Amino acid sequence: MNSSATSDSSNASQISTNYRPQGKFSADELFMSIPQNSDTSIQPNSVNNGWFFYQTIDPTICWLYPTKGLYGWDSKSEELYLLSERNPESKERVWDFIVMDGDLYESRISQDDKGLMNKVFCNEELLLESYVTAPSQALVFSVLNNKLYGTLERLSEESLALDFIELNQNDYQIIWSKEQSLEQNTPLLLKSPYSQYGTQRIVFEYQDDSQLKLVFYDGSQILEVLTDIYAHQLIPLQSGTLVCELEISQKDMQYNTSYCWYEAGSNEKVELKVINPPNQPDGYGAEYKDSYLVSGGPDGVFRASVESGVLSFEPISNIPAGKYNFYSLEGDTESLVIIRNSIDENQHSYLEYSAYSIDENE
DSSP states (O other), X not given: OOOOOOOSOOOGGGOXXXXXXXXXXXXXXXXXXXXXXXXXXXXXXXXXXXXXXXXXXXXXXXXXXXXXXXXXXXXXXXXXXXXXXXXXXXXXXXXXXXXXXXXXXEEEEXXXXXXXXXXXXXXXXXXXXXXXXXXXXXXXXXXXXXXEEEXXXXXXXXXXXXEEEEEOSSOXXXXXXXXXXXGGOOOSEEEOOOOOTTOSOEXXXXXXXXXXXXEEEOSSXXXXXXXXXXXXXXXXOSSEEEEEEEEEOXXXXXEEEEEEEEETTTOOEEOOEEESOOSSOOOEEEEETTEEEEEOXXXXXXXXXXXXXXXXXXXXXXXXXXXXXXXXXXXXXXXXXXXXXXXXXXXXXXXXXXXXXXXXXX
């Protein structure tokens, strides 16, 4: 298929779908407008061009936690928009969604008699569909150079295929693909891309027979690199990609963390000196140039930065310890920080949201 992906992300004046404004909210007030109770929780999805996208889900109906509503918040105007509503009794989950050039893209998953189905839509028009082996193998959107991409692990009766695709409002184009027989019984996609608006490159890890490989895409060419690391985190920054490996000792449940660096362009592996790393690196995001935010579990929250062959972690005092996701709203100065709460007595997990202005020099 031919593809001519859209060129600009949405602005408030460009919205063309049936968005219904919900009012004005500052970042600190935003999530107070959506109460969380026994049948409603909030799931963050992505950030694009100053917009934060999230959904409400129902954790009481089925294991997929079906979607109730899709929301977009414009951090510049502080206006909250309801993008779409749906009946959670349909047992369909929007796994990921984003707005590009006023078009609403959704990656949905649902269960039928044959397995787990992943369907991708643009403005309710079906672009592609395929069975997948698990929700984590469904398509997740990435934005690079104002174009929309995703990886998808397709399951058929005879084979398993991993596709890296570019999407637009009418169709999609397969840029790169690997296929293997089901008889091999090994996973293909090991670590899918995690991307926000303005990423420098898209990176993912897959298994080719017994070999582990990293795939780098800069918007023009694909480069595959052999690796011996099962990546815990793949973090594309301005001058290269940081790869974190996390090993857990089953004997004493101690963590062992190591890092390596792949230079942009050549993607050659470079050893880094690491200063003050957290023992349990988890959620990360809010990338800016060669730095990013990362949760260190009980160690707190850190700004990590790479400079002159040194990876250093500086603790941020005004964010309490916890398990977080991070999303950039306005470059390097404002980030939306999302903490996951512990599971309640009904086995439902909820999220709390806060906004922090992060000083690069803090």
